[in-house]
Amino acid sequence: MSFRARHLLGIDHLSPPEIVTLLDLAQDYAGLNRRTIKHSDALAGMTQINMFFENSTRTQSSFELAGMRLGADVMNMSMQTSSVKKGETLIDTALTLNAMQPDLLVVRHPQSGAVNLLAEKVNCAVINAGDGRHEHPTQALLDALTIRRAKGRLHRLSVAICGDIAHSRVARSNLILLGKMENRIRLIGPATLMPAGVGEMGVEVFEDMREGLRGADVVMMLRLQRERMDGGFIPSEREYYHRWGLDAEKLALAAPDAIVMHPGPMNRGVEIDGTIADDINRSVIQDQVEMGVAVRMAALDLLARNLRAERGAAAAGVMV
Amino acid sequence: MTAILFSNARLIDPEAGTDGPGSLLVGDGRIGGRGAPDEAAPEGAEIVDCGGRVLAPGLIDWGVKIGEPGERHKESFRSAGLAAAAGGVTTIIARPDTAPPIDTPESLEFVTRRAADAKVNIRHMAALTKQRAGREMVEIGFLSDLGAAAFTDGVRVVSDSKLLSRCMAYARGTGALIVGHPQDAGLSKGAAATSGKFASLYGIPAVSPMAEVMGLDRDLALVAMTGCRWHADQVTLAAALPALRRARAAGLDVTAGISIHHLTLNEFDVGDYRTFFRFTPPLRSEDDREAMVQAVAEGVIDVIASFHTPQDEESKRLPFEAAAPGAVGLQTLLPAAMRLYHQGGLSLPQLWRAMSLNPAKRLGLEAGRLTPGAPADLVLFDPDAPFVLDRFALLSKSKNTPFDGARMEGRVSGTWIGGNRVFGGAS
Numbered sequence: 001m002s003f004r005a006r007h008l009l010g011i012d013h014l015s016p017p018e019i020v021t022l023l024d025l026a027q028d029y030a031g032l033n034r035r036t037i038k039h040s041d042a043l044a045g046m047t048q049i050n051m052f053f054e055n056s057t058r059t060q061s062s063f064e065l066a067g068m069r070l071g072a073d074v075m076n077m078s079m080q081t082s083s084v085k086k087g088e089t090l091i092d093t094a095l096t097l098n099a100m101q102p103d104l105l106v107v108r109h110p111q112s113g114a115v116n117l118l119a120e121k122v123n124c125a126v127i128n129a130g131d132g133r134h135e136h137p138t139q140a141l142l143d144a145l146t147i148r149r150a151k152g153r154l155h156r157l158s159v160a161i162c163g164d165i166a167h168s169r170v171a172r173s174n175l176i177l178l179g180k181m182e183n184r185i186r187l188i189g190p191a192t193l194m195p196a197g198v199g200e201m202g203v204e205v206f207e208d209m210r211e212g213l214r215g216a217d218v219v220m221m222l223r224l225q226r227e228r229m230d231g232g233f234i235p236s237e238r239e240y241y242h243r244w245g246l247d248a249e250k251l252a253l254a255a256p257d258a259i260v261m262h263p264g265p266m267n268r269g270v271e272i273d274g275t276i277a278d279d280i281n282r283s284v285i286q287d288q289v290e291m292g293v294a295v296r297m298a299a300l301d302l303l304a305r306n307l308r309a310e311r312g313a314a315a316a317g318v319m320v
Numbered sequence: 321m322t323a324i325l326f327s328n329a330r331l332i333d334p335e336a337g338t339d340g341p342g343s344l345l346v347g348d349g350r351i352g353g354r355g356a357p358d359e360a361a362p363e364g365a366e367i368v369d370c371g372g373r374v375l376a377p378g379l380i381d382w383g384v385k386i387g388e389p390g391e392r393h394k395e396s397f398r399s400a401g402l403a404a405a406a407g408g409v410t411t412i413i414a415r416p417d418t419a420p421p422i423d424t425p426e427s428l429e430f431v432t433r434r435a436a437d438a439k440v441n442i443r444h445m446a447a448l449t450k451q452r453a454g455r456e457m458v459e460i461g462f463l464s465d466l467g468a469a470a471f472t473d474g475v476r477v478v479s480d481s482k483l484l485s486r487c488m489a490y491a492r493g494t495g496a497l498i499v500g501h502p503q504d505a506g507l508s509k510g511a512a513a514t515s516g517k518f519a520s521l522y523g524i525p526a527v528s529p530m531a532e533v534m535g536l537d538r539d540l541a542l543v544a545m546t547g548c549r550w551h552a553d554q555v556t557l558a559a560a561l562p563a564l565r566r567a568r569a570a571g572l573d574v575t576a577g578i579s580i581h582h583l584t585l586n587e588f589d590v591g592d593y594r595t596f597f598r599f600t601p602p603l604r605s606e607d608d609r610e611a612m613v614q615a616v617a618e619g620v621i622d623v624i625a626s627f628h629t630p631q632d633e634e635s636k637r638l639p640f641e642a643a644a645p646g647a648v649g650l651q652t653l654l655p656a657a658m659r660l661y662h663q664g665g666l667s668l669p670q671l672w673r674a675m676s677l678n679p680a681k682r683l684g685l686e687a688g689r690l691t692p693g694a695p696a697d698l699v700l701f702d703p704d705a706p707f708v709l710d711r712f713a714l715l716s717k718s719k720n721t722p723f724d725g726a727r728m729e730g731r732v733s734g735t736w737i738g739g740n741r742v743f744g745g746a747s
Binding site (some may be wrong): 049190191192207208232233234235236238242243 | 456457458459460461483486489490492493546612
C-alpha cells in the first residue's frame with residue numbers, strides 16, 4: 001500500500017501517490033455513504049477522540065459520523081469548557097488523554113503547529129482538523145475529491161482561490177495539494193489579505209478578480225471572517241462584495257463549465273451571491289460536504305491500518 | 321466657442337522650461353498653437369493683447385481647505401472660487417478635513433455637487449481612514465471610482481503603522497495615491513513652534529524638527545514595504561531631504577510638496593506671538609527655508625501649494641499656542657511666489673513646474689501645461705506690479721493671512737478656465 005503516513009498533520013508530508021490512494025478509497029466510501037446501510041467494520045473496537053480547541057460544528061460532526069460509520073467508539077471533547085480553562089498545558093492534556101489509550105485522535109487548535117506538538121507526545125494516530133492558519137488537510141482532500149468527481153481529473157486544471165488567503169488554512173492546504181497534483185493556481189484578493197512571500201509560491205496573484213477568473217476551471221471562494229470586515233483589512237462589506245464577491249457577471253469570465261466551491265459556512269452577499277451558491281449547475285458546495293465524510297472515513301481507515309501494522313510489528317519484535 | 325488669440329505675451333511653458341515672448345491661440349476651450357508675439361489673429365478670433373505680461377498655465381493648488389460641509393462661515397465653495405480666480409488658481413485640490421470629513425462615497429458626492437458653486441475647477445481628496453480617526457480604512461475602491469483625487473487624513477497622522485501599511489497595500493491595488501503628513505504624532509503633540517532658541521525664549525511649546533524626519537522615515541519604509549503611490553504633503557526641513565532622495569533613488573513612487581509659507585517665511589516672523597504665523601508644521605529656521613528653496617530648484621521638492629486654511633477671527637484671536645493653525649493663501653500664492661522669483665533665484669518655469677505641471681502630472685490632470693490640446697486654464701499677470709496687501713480686500717470669507725500689510729509684487733489681470741474668462745475685465 002502506498003499510504004505510509006503515521007499521522008495526517010498536513011498535505012505537505014503526503015506524496016502524490018498517497019493522495020491518490022486516499023482519494024480512491026474515499027471514492028469507495030462515497031458509494032457506501034449513499035447506501036441505506038452505511039456501515040463498515042474497518043475501525044471496529046478502536047477508540048476515536050475528537051478534540052476541538054476551537055468551535056466547529058460541521059467539521060466535528062463530519063469526523064464523528066465518519067468514525068461511527070466505520071464502527072469506532074467515538075468521543076467528542078469540547079476543549080473550550082474543559083481542563084484547558086483550568087490552566088492545563090497542551091502537553092499535559094495530551095499525556096492525560098494518551099493514558100486512556102485512544103487509537104485515533106482528531107484535533108483542531110487555534111494555534112499553528114499545536115497539532116504537530118501534540119502528535120509528538122501520543123502513541124496513537126493524529127489527524128489535524130485545522131491548526132491556526134497553517135493546514136487543514138482533510139478540507140483540501142475533500143476539495144480534491146469533489147474536483148476530481150466534477151471535472152474527471154485532478155491535474156492540469158486552472159484553479160482560482162479567492163478571498164482571505166492570508167488567514168486561511170484551507171487556502172494553504174489547497175495550494176499545496178493542487179500544486180503537488182500539477183494544477184495552475186491563481187490567488188485572487190486584496191493585497192491586505194494576501195500572505196507575504198506569495199510571489200515565491202509558484203502561483204499567479206491577482207488583485208483584479210475579473211482578470212484572475214478569466215478561463216478558470218475551478219473557482220474556490222473562501223470565507224471572510226466577520227472581524228476582518230470592519231476597516232482593518234478591507235474598508236467595508238459592500239466594497240468587498242463589489243470587488244471580490246462572486247456574482248454572475250464575474251463568474252461569466254471563468255470557463256463555461258467552471259465549478260464553484262466554498263468550504264463553508266458562507267456569507268451570502270459578502271463573498272458569494274446567493275443564487276450562484278444555489279445554482280446546481282455550477283455550485284458543488286453540497287458535494288463538498290458529502291465528500292467530507294467520505295474523505296475522513298478514508299483518512300481514519302488508512303491511519304488505522306498503519307497503526308495496526310506498526311503495533312503488530314512491534315509485538316512481533318520487528319524494528320520499524 | 322470662438323477662438324482667442326493671446327498676443328504679445330511672455331509665455332511660461334513649465335514642460336519645455338521656457339520663458340519667452342510669443343502668442344498663444346486657444347480654441348474650443350483648449351490650447352492651440354503658439355506663434356510670434358505679433359501673430360495675426362485668425363478670422364473671427366477674439367484678441368487679448370497681453371501687453372508683454374506673463375501668460376502661464378493656471379495654478380493648481382493642492383491641499384485647499386474649504387469650509388463645506390461644516391464651516392461654511394469660514395469659506396464656501398463660492399468664496400473659495402472667487403479667491404482662486406483672483407489669485408490665478410484654476411484648479412483647487414480640496415482637502416477632506418471638513419466636518420464631517422469626506423470619508424464616504426455619499427459625502428464625496430455631496431461636495432462634488434456643491435463644488436459647482438465655484439467658478440474654478442475643483443477636485444476632492446478623500447480621507448484615508450473613517451472619521452480621520454486612524455482606526456479603519458475608508459472605501460478606497462468606491463471613492464476612487466467616484467473620482468477622489470487622493471487619500472489623506474490631512475495633518476492627522478495615522479500613527480498605527482499596521483493600519484497604515486494595510487491602507488497602503490489596499491491602495492496599491494486600486495492605484496490610489498496616498499498623501500501623508502510626515503510627522504511623529506507623539507513627539508509633535510501640542511507643539512506650536514519649532515524647538516530652538518526662539519521658541520524657548522518666547523516660551524512656546526515646541527517640537528524638534530526631527531519629528532518630521534522620523535515621520536518621513538517611517539512612511540517611506542512603509543511605502544517600500546507596500547509599493548503604493550505616495551506624496552508627502554509638506555517636507556520643510558533640510559534634514560529630511562536625504563531620505564527623500566534615497567527613496568527616489570530606490571525607485572519608490574514618491575513625491576513631496578511644501579507650502580509657500582515655509583518657502584517665504586521663517587520662525588522669527590512669528591515675532592510677538594502673531595497667530596497668523598502659526599502653521600502645521602510650524603515655520604522653520606532661515607537655513608531650512610533656504611535649503612527648501614534650493615530643493616525646489618533642484619526638483620527634489622515637486623510641489624508648492626498654499627495649504628489655504630481659512631480661520632475665523634475668533635480662532636486666531638487667542639494666545640499663540642491656543643490659536644488655530646493655518647492661513648488663507650489662494651490669492652497670495654502667486655505674489656508670494658514672485659518673492660522667490662525676484663529674490664530667491666527661482667525662474668518662472670521652475671515655479672510653474674511646482675505650482676502647475678507637477679501637481680497635474682501627479683494627480684493625472686490634463687491641465688497645468690501649454691501643450692496643444694490641454695485645457696485652456698490660464699493666468700495673465702504682471703510679475704513686477706507692486707502693491708501693499710490689505711487682508712480685508714481678500715475675497716476669501718476668512719482674512720487670516722500672514723502677508724497683511726506686506727509689500728508684494730505680482731498682480732493677476734486675467735484668469736481663464738477652459739477658455740472662459742473667470743477673472744479680470746477688458747485687458
